[in-house]
Amino acid sequence: MIPAPQDSPWADAAAVPQLRIRNVVKSFDSFAAVDDVSLDIFRGEFFSLLGASGCGKTTLLRMLAGFEFPDRGAVELDGIDLLKLQPYERPVNMMFQSYALFPHMSVAQNIGFGLRSEGLSRDHLEERVANALKLVQLSGFAQRKPNQLSGGQKQRVALARALVKRPKVLLLDEPLSALDKKLREATQFELINIQKQVGVTFIMVTHDQEEAMAMSTRIAVMDKGRVVQVGAPHEIYEYPHSRFVATFIGSINLFEGMAAHGPDGWRVDCAHWGGPLRVAQDLAALDHHQVALGVRPEKIRIAPPDEHLAADNFSDGVVREVAYLGESMLYRVALPSGFLVRVAAPNVGTRFSPGQTVRIGFDAGAGVALDK
C-alpha cells in the first residue's frame, strides 16, 4: 500500500502529531530495554513497531498503555502528558497478545467491562456493546463465554472490547500471532477496514515484517532498544538506511566494495562481483567509503548465457540451488569469485536447473548503497 501524498502527514512539516514520544529510556536491571526512542505518530495512522523479540517494541507499547513508566523522556497525547496518568485514566486501549478476555464473563460482559466505569445508562451501554459486536461481526455471540469461541472469534472480541471505549489510540500487541496463516491474511484486511471505519490511530507491535508491510502506514524498525529507521513500507523496503534494516526486511544481496566516481558516474568496486557496479544513486557523501550495495533478489534478472541482457550490470554465473516457491523461482547463482547471489524470477518462461551457466544482471537504479 503506497499512500497518496495527502495521506502522509509525517511528510508535512506543519502537521501536528497526535502522539509525541520524546527521548524515552527504560531500563530493567541496567539493561536498556528502550534506549532513547523518539517518535511522532499522527492521527489515523496505522503505525507498526517492528523488530525481533527483545528489541524493546513491547516495552515501548506497555509504556504507552501505562503498565511501565519510562526512566526518562516524555510521552504526550494531544498535548496531554500521558506519564502523569495511570493506565485506567489514559484515553488509550490495548489489545493483548493473549487477548486477555475475562474467562468468567460472557462476550457482552467482556465488551461492556470498560464502559461500566463511564457511567452510561443501561440502554446506552447495551447499544454500544451491540454496535461493537456488529463491527466485528459477532452479533450472535453476546452470551457465549470466551472458552466457547475459536481463536479468531476471541481475537475479534478483544478488538471490540478495546475499541468500544473509543480510545484516541489503540495499541495492538502482536494481534495476529495466535492465528493460523490463512486466517491471519483475512484478518489483516479486516483490521485495516475496521481501522478506517473507526478512524482511530493504531499502533501495532509485531515481529512479522510481512504483516507490518501489508498493514502499516509507517513502520518503525527497532533493534536493541533503538529505532533504527522509520518510514512507509515501500521506503523501508526500497531505501533501507543500514545493512541491519536491509537484511531484516525481506531478503537482499549485499555487494561490499569501495564507492568511487568514474566516467560513467558513480560505482562500487566490488571484488565479489569481479568489477565495478554502476550505481544511479548519488554517492558523493560516500566517496571512497566502504559501502554495501544492497540489491533485492527480485530486482536481478536471469537469462541464458547467450542471451542479450539489457542491464547496466551483468555477470555470468552458475546456478547452484533452485527453490520452487510456486509464484516465483528462487535461484542461488555462484559468480566466478564464488560469491552466491540470490535471484528471484517470476515463474514464467525459462526455468534453470543447478549446474547450468546463466547470465544475471540488474540496473544501476536497482541497488541502494549502505554505509552502516
Added chain:
Amino acid sequence: MSVSETRKRALGRFLVIAIPFIWLGALFLAPFLIVAKISLSTAAVAIPPYEPLISWAEDGALVLTLHVGNYKLIFSDPVYLIAYASSLRNAAVTVVFTLLLGYPLAYFIATRRENWRAPLLLLVMLPFWTSFLIRIYAWIGILKPNGVINGVLIWLGLIDKPLMILNTNFAVAVGMVYGYLPFMVLPLYAHLEKMDWSLLEAARDLGAKPARVFREVTLPLSAPGIVAGSLLVFIPAVGEYIVPALLGGPDTLTIGATLWNEFFSNRDWPVASTVAVALIALLVAPLLALQHHRAKGVKTMSDKP
C-alpha cells in the same frame, strides 16, 4: 508388544491404583464402618465396652439389635447441639480470619519475583517443622496472665493488672487462626500463582481502578483457591481438639472435647461414635453439594482464554 507384556503392564497399572485404594479402605473405610457399627450399640461394662450388635437369643435365634437411641440423644440433648454449633462457629471464625490474613499474604508471595517465591513459601511452611501440640503449648506462654502479651502491656503502662486472655474463646480463635493459616495460604498461592496477570492489566487498561479490578477480576478468578483453602481449614477445624483443650476455657464446648469426654471420661463408646458419625454427615453433605456445583462450573469458566 506381546500379550504377556500387555498383561504385565495391566497388572502394574492395577497395582499402582490398587495400593492407595487398599490403604484408604483399610485405614479409613473399615474404621469408619466399625465406628458406625458401635454407634448403633449401647454401652456396657465389658471389654470392649459396648453390647455386640449380633447375639444369640435363648431359643437359638440370631438377633441383630440396632439402637438408634444414641442418635435421638444427640439430637435432643442440648449439650451436643451446643457443642456442634460452637465447633461450627469456631471453624467459621477460623476460616474468615485465615482468609483475611492469608489472601494478602498469598497475593504478596505470588506477585514476588520467581526466585523470591520459594523461600517465602518455605517461611509459611516452617512452623510445620515443629509439632502442632508444642506450638499451641507455646501460645499458653504468650497468652497467660503473666505471659508475653500481658507483660508488654503492663510494661507499656496500658493496663495495671493482667488481662484474662488465656482460657477464653478469643484465645481459641487466635490459636486456631495461627495453626491453620498455612492451610489457607498454600492453596490460595497455588491458584494466584498461575493466574494470568494480563487479565488484571486488561482490566486496568479498560478503565477499572484497583478496587474494581480486585472485586471483578482478581477475586472471582481466585475463587477456586478460596474455596479450596476454606475447605482445607474448615474441615479439620470443626473437629479440632488440641487448641480448645489447651487454650479454651470452661465455657469452650467443642465437638472434639465432647468426643474425648464420651470416650475416655464416660467410657460411652456408642455415644462417642454417634457424635463422630453425625459430625462426618454434617461435613460431607455441604462438601458433596460444593463438588456438584464445582463440576458444573468447571465446564463453563475454569479454563483460560
